[in-house]
Amino acid sequence: MAKATKKPPTRRERRDHLEARRSRFVLIGAIVLCAVVLAAWFPASALYHQRANLAQANAQLSQLHSQDAALRQESENLNNTAEVGRIARQQYQLVSPGQVAYEVLPPAVAAPAGAPYAGDPGNAAPVAPSASSELPAGSVTTTTAVAPAPSAHGTATTDAKQHQSTTTLERMVQALEFWR
Numbered sequence: 001m002a003k004a005t006k007k008p009p010t011r012r013e014r015r016d017h018l019e020a021r022r023s024r025f026v027l028i029g030a031i032v033l034c035a036v037v038l039a040a041w042f043p044a045s046a047l048y049h050q051r052a053n054l055a056q057a058n059a060q061l062s063q064l065h066s067q068d069a070a071l072r073q074e075s076e077n078l079n080n081t082a083e084v085g086r087i088a089r090q091q092y093q094l095v096s097p098g099q100v101a102y103e104v105l106p107p108a109v110a111a112p113a114g115a116p117y118a119g120d121p122g123n124a125a126p127v128a129p130s131a132s133s134e135l136p137a138g139s140v141t142t143t144t145a146v147a148p149a150p151s152a153h154g155t156a157t158t159d160a161k162q163h164q165s166t167t168t169l170e171r172m173v174q175a176l177e178f179w180r
Contacts, residue, residue: 122171 009017077083088094095101 122175126175126177 078087085096093101093103
């Protein structure tokens with residue numbers, strides 16, 4: 001048996017092999033160079049910023065649409081005389097003819113340490129459901145009441161009851177009377 005011996009490559013084979021290696025190297029170098037050029041001059045950041053600006057503009061547009069709808073609803077509400085009266089009472093403390101506006105202010109002097117606060121809403125009678133929307137937000141409470149009619153003797157008469165509870169249980173019962 002004869003051993004198969006490997007023949008040394010010829011000069012032409014070596015030159016072809018070397019040229020193929022160079023071609024592969026040049027191809028790989030060209031691909032890397034194209035990738036670098038594409039990464040360096042491609043406007044990816046500009047596209048990203050444009051997308052962010054577009055999203056921000058869409059959010060602002062939706063917010064403006066919701067504000068527009070709210071203003072349209074408010075405009076429709078202002079065509080209603082009851083709503084205009086409610087706003088006049090609530091924001092400007094105006095009353096209808098024949099009504100008197102009362103403003104409940106906090107006490108001018110400091111109360112003793114053990115005394116209950118004079119402006120405690122728990123000491124007052126419950127508010128009627130129809131009047132709860134007329135109460136302004138904040139620390140000052142404005143209440144409207146019909147002015148009492150003069151009697152035959154020329155003095156004013158009122159049917160208002162003054163509830164002054166001292167215990168927590170009585171105040172709870174007064175608050176629950178609202179639901180009867």
